[in-house]
Amino acid sequence: MTQEPEHTGPSDALVRFDDVRKSFRTARGRRQQALDGFSMSIPRGSIVGLLGPNGSGKTTALKTLLGLVRPDSGSVHAFGHALPKDQRHVAGRMGALIEGPAFNASLTGEHNLRLIGELHGAGPTEVAEALELVGIAQAARRAYSGYSLGMKQRLGVAGALISGPELLVLDEPMNGLDPEAVRDMRELLKRLRDERGMTVVVSSHILAEVELVCDWVTIVRNGRVICDAGVSELISRGTEHLVVRVHDTVTEQAVAVLERHGHTLTRAAGPRGTDELRMPAPRPHPHAPEVLRLLTAQNVYPRELLVESVSLEDIYVAAVRAADAAAEDGPFDERR
């Protein structure tokens, strides 16, 4: 089954990609399709996560938005302007960290930021403020070459912020950050959204972080959007499971009881001599009390009973598998 991309998006989209195609010629002379009918919307004032495996087209899509790459066909609009034709009208309204931080290694972090800030009319005050925001003010006078990967990453984000953008585009901003820095980054992005109404696009592989920070998520596979929806909506759409952990000596008995009452089960070995019986749990009441009552009535006492919620990772894996299955069936072939 082909899962149609849900790229209808919100009505107040700040950025809109419509059926964008882009191919590159590889070193061996073959054409490689990086974007293949890519369509998505970025809602104003939200944090959007762009997910997808390596080579799925995420960075190419971001580069198209920034005017670094020109699409072969399709249209991209940002702030109501058609890109790349009107790129210069929107360039100052976007800040970006693309393909990792890029700075002159022999200069200090502050000097590097000053050079970028100068392009946008940002003075020492703004430079100091940006450094403070990302938490590397104390290392401002150190040479960039001596920065750790995490510090470089933070400086890259400061560089993206220095223009005071309305749209912040961050390509893998969590790369190389320690857990504390990841949390700081998450808080920073939320602050930027809440206090300044900034729209943020984050491409990332760290699904848990995207789930924690993003309002909207777009999953990309083979240059196409395979899923595009609000994070809470996606998660609420997903199926939760009730997991009953019982001692393996009573597993057969528990299975018999539950199946007799119409529950569909999957079995798996659990830790320390237990088995896990997993069954779909309808929202909002995943019938845990009923299951408990049925089992205890037959003298089967579960070691643990828990509701397993749906994670973004589950949704991502399901979407990618569905897309792969659809690709194997060949529904996209006609479009190539």
Next chain:
Amino acid sequence: MTLLAKPSSPPLSRFVRAELHRLLSPKPVRYGLLALPAILLALAVSTFLSHHTDVAAAWRAAEAAYRTYAEEAATRPAGSVETLSPREFFDDPRYLMTKASFVDLRAVLSGLSLAALVLGVLSGGADWSSRVMLTLTAAEPRRTRLFLVRGLLVTAVATATAVLTSVFLLPLLLGVAVFKGSLADADGRYWMVLAVIVARGAVLVGLVALLGYSLAMLTRRTTTALGIALAYLVASGRIVQEYVPALAEYQLSGITFAVLNERLLMETDRTTCVGEGACLAMREGTTATTAFLALSVHLLPVVAAAWWRFARRDVG
């Protein structure tokens, strides 16, 4: 919070200022510019100290040089060698002035041309290597403007450096000439010719920097651009000499010599004719105009290709 959204890409004046700072920021560039006065001073001191015509060893070297010069001059249609004896040639106080103000100046400007090539390559290539170019092109989507502003700034900085170098160096060299020789015969024409050489040299240095910049923008890699430049300087002279000798004088060494060549007070060509292209340019009497035309043949295709690739192709 004072970070405010800016409505569009930067205005030209701000952009030029930012690009100039970016161009002068790398340590090799800053240190090179700071070291230049010291290098020039050292050259002047060395010229002053090394002029010992009364020392036997120096005299023997001068005689040997004169013999080579005479043989070389005899191959040319119009030589004034018969009128000069070795003693007259090297004892002539005008020799030192000519050498100091002309030969040494030419050597320095030739060296600056080489440095300008490296400066151009670095200014064009470093930002590709560090991927700063992605940030720049995202901030200034008008790529032709970015290409032109940076190219013109590289050219202007190199030209200005050459002018300032000459302005700093010439008084030192003329000082040496005054103390060890004479300023006799330094008439209006002499000073005019000197000024013209400085001007031509400065333009040459600027254009060579532009060539290096364009090469780096075309290849998008510092090392590749430097490699091509080095390979050209090392190999092309020999290849052209071997297969199309008629074009040998239009090699960069020949061009540099022809642009900076001027017979001032005496025939001193042999002392400064270094390399086949340069000697050929001297023998053939290649003019500065022809040399600049030959340089434009080198420069224009590279600039055009670099502009096309940068402005019309993807940068990511």
